[in-house]
Amino acid sequence: MKRETRYQGAIIRNHHILLIKHCEHATGRTYWLLPGGGREHGETEEACVQREMHEETHLDVSVERLLLNEDDIPFETYYNRLKTYLCRAAGGDAQPGYDPEAESAQQHAITEARWFDLRNPALWGDCIADDPLIFPLLHRIRAVLGYG
Secondary structure, rough: OOEEEEEEEEEEEOEEEEEEEEEEEOOOOOOOEEEOOOOOOOOHHHHHHHHHHHHHHHOEEEEEEEEEEEOOOOOOOEEEEEEEEEEEEEOOOOOOOOOHHHHHHHHEEEEEEEEEEEOOHHHHHHHOOOOOHHHHHHHHHHHHHHHO
C-alpha cells in the first residue's frame, strides 16, 4: 500500500547536499536517497522533517522552506507525493542513522551518509548518475537553488 506523502530534507552545507545510502537486505542492492519518510499522527510537516533528519543522519536541522512539492513522480515509489524541504544542519555530525519502523528496517539499512557537491554533478559518480530517481531529483533541487 502506498503512503500519501514522503517528507524529505535537502540538507545543504557549503554547496553540498547530504544523501544517505540504503542497502536492501534481501538483494544487496544499494541506492542513494534524501533522508525522509512519513508523518506521524499530529505531527507538523516541519517537525516530521526534523525528526526524520535526526533519525536517518543524526543531524539536528532547521527547516527553512519548501523547495519541491511533486505529485508527478516518474518512477514507482512507496509514496504518491514528494515534499522536499530546504534544511540547514544546526548540530551533530552526519552519519548513517536508522529507520525506526520495523517493516522498513527488515527491508533495508542505512549504510552511509555522504555530502555531494551541487556545483559539480560530474563529481557525483555513477552511483548517482545511473540512478533514475535521485539523479533527476538532484537536478530539480539544483535548479530551484540556482545552481543551473
